[in-house]
Amino acid sequence: MRLRERYIGDRKFYGDVLKLTIPIMVQNAISNFVGLLDNLMIGRLGTNALSGVSIANQMMFIYYLLLFGATAGAGIFTAQYHGMKDVNGVRETFRFKIILNLFLSAIAAVIFSLFGSAFIGAFLHGEGLASDAAATLRIGREYLSVMIISMLPHSIAMAYSGTLRDTGETASPMKASFAAVLVNLAGNFILIYGYLGFPALGARGAAIATVISRFVELAILILYTHRNSEKHSFIIDAYKTLKVRPDMAGKYIIKSLPLMLNETLWAGGTTFLNQCYSLKSLNAVAAL
Numbered sequence: 142m143r144l145r146e147r148y149i150g151d152r153k154f155y156g157d158v159l160k161l162t163i164p165i166m167v168q169n170a171i172s173n174f175v176g177l178l179d180n181l182m183i184g185r186l187g188t189n190a191l192s193g194v195s196i197a198n199q200m201m202f203i204y205y206l207l208l209f210g211a212t213a214g215a216g217i218f219t220a221q222y223h224g225m226k227d228v229n230g231v232r233e234t235f236r237f238k239i240i241l242n243l244f245l246s247a248i249a250a251v252i253f254s255l256f257g258s259a260f261i262g263a264f265l266h267g268e269g270l271a272s273d274a275a276a277t278l279r280i281g282r283e284y285l286s287v288m289i290i291s292m293l294p295h296s297i298a299m300a301y302s303g304t305l306r307d308t309g310e311t312a313s314p315m316k317a318s319f320a321a322v323l324v325n326l327a328g329n330f331i332l333i334y335g336y337l338g339f340p341a342l343g344a345r346g347a348a349i350a351t352v353i354s355r356f357v358e359l360a361i362l363i364l365y366t367h368r369n370s371e372k373h374s375f376i377i378d379a380y381k382t383l384k385v386r387p388d389m390a391g392k393y394i395i396k397s398l399p400l401m402l403n404e405t406l407w408a409g410g411t412t413f414l415n416q417c418y419s420l421k422s423l424n425a426v427a428a429l
Contacts, residue, residue, distance in 0.1 A: 163311075178322065178325055178326060178329065179194055179198065179284075179325075179329065179347040179348075179350075179351060180194055180195055180198065182329045182330075182333055182347065183333065183343075183344055183347055185334075186333070186343055186344070188273070189273055189276040189277045189280060190280050190343060190344050192264075192277045192280075192281075193261070193276075193277045193278070193279070193280030193281035193282075193283075193284060193344060194280065194281065194284050194344050194347065196260075196261045196264045196277070196281045197257075197261065197281045197282075197284045197285040197288060199260075199264075199412045199415060200253055200257065200260055200285065200412075201285075201288055202408055202411075202412065203405060203408040203409055203412060204246075204249045204253075204292070205295075205408075206404035206405060206407065206408040207245060207249070207401055207404060207405045207408070208242055208245060208246070208295070208296060208299050209299070209404055210397065210400035210401035210402070210403060210404035210405065211238070211241050211242060211245060211397050211400070211401050212238055212242065212299045212300065212303040213303070213397075213400050214393065214394075214396045214397025214398070214399070214400040214401065215234050215237050215238050215241070215303075215393045215396070215397055216234070216238075216303050216304075216306070216307040217396050218230070218234050218392070218393060218396065219231055219234040219235070219303070219304055219307035219308065220307045220308075222234065223307060223308045223309070228374050228375055231304065231307075231308060231375040232375040232376075232377075232378070232379050233385055233386070233389060234304070234307075234393065235300060235304045235375055235376075235379055236379065236382075236383055236384075236385055237385045237389075237390060237393050238299070238300035238303060238304065239296075239297060239300040239383070240383060240385065241393075241394075241397070242296035242297065242299055242300055243293075243296050243297070245296070246292040246293065246295075246296040249292060250289045250292055253285060253289055254286075254289065257281075257282060257285045257286075258278065258282055261277075261278055261281040261282060261285070262278060263416055263419075264415075264416055264419040265277055265278060265419070266419070266420055280343070280344045281344075283344055283345050283348075284344040284345065284347065284348045285348075286348075287345055287348035287349055287351075287352060288348045288351060288352070290352050291348075291351055291352045291355040294352075294355040294356045294358070294359040295355050295358075295359075297359055298317070298355065298358050298359040298362055301314075301359070301362040301363065301366055302314035302317065302318075302362060304375065305362070305366065305373065308373065308375070310372075310373065313362070313365050313366075314362065316361070317358045317361040317362050317365070318358060320357060320358065320361055321354040321355065321357055321358035321361075322354070324350070324353060324354040324357045325350050325351055325353075325354035327350075328346075328349070328350025328351075328353050328354065329346070329347055329350045331346075331350075332345075332346030332347070332349055332350050333346040333347050333350070334346075
């Protein structure tokens with residue numbers, strides 16, 4: 142066996158890998174760009190608005206990675222079932238992703254609603270005027286209260302896009318995420334600054350635009366998957382029941398927990414580091 146064939150492999154293998162991985166990389170980059178887009182466009186409204194939105198997005202960052210870990214853990218089984226052509230197995234993992242994502246989103250929504258102000262306030266102990274800290278807290282709470290709504294479509298969209306990727310369909314989730322960014326960009330211009338006759342809503346407008354973009358992303362994924370049910374047969378009768386066999390649910394959870402903890406701890410550590418920077422001054426918060 143030649144050295145190239147033994148240690149490197151053939152071109153077809155790498156071509157197949159790139160066809161799968163590049164859309165996933167692009168989709169993840171696009172999805173993460175949604176929160177960054179809000180930060181960039183809010184910056185024109187001043188330091189207080191930018192700081193409030195940035196802090197709230199720190200909380201959303203933890204939530205996004207928690208859901209990513211949950212979906213990826215169950216996705217291990219989805220890929221295995223798909224390789225074995227076990228449609229029922231793929232369908233069951235899809236149901237599990239929806240149930241787990243909605244459950245985690247409900248917990249996150251409650252935590253953010255009850256302790257959001259305390260979390261935002263933890264970033265506002267640096268040097269600066271008390272009036273600036275109060276304004277930043279108010280804007281951050283206002284933004285976060287609307288962003289909580291986006292958890293519903295995002296949790297379901299993650300189940301759809303994750304299952305599609307795990308079964309080899311990576312282009313459609315990427316296109317849905319790209320459409321969501323375009324909707325978010327247009328919505329930000331209209332709702333943040335008050336174009337086309339709409340009132341200028343500032344940070345609340347940015348959050349509303351994000352919520353709309355998440356629903357658009359979900360709608361695209363649902364329409365694509367159900368219209369192509371012959372290709373993605375796991376969706377047939379997927380909602381006939383939402384029950385998951387207890388023994389299999391236990392296996393899914395065991396695989397998902399390490400990934401969930403890994404992603405959550407990493408996001409939490411990054412957020413804590415940013416909180417340490419915020420102790421320097423209120424102006425430092427805007428740079429996070």
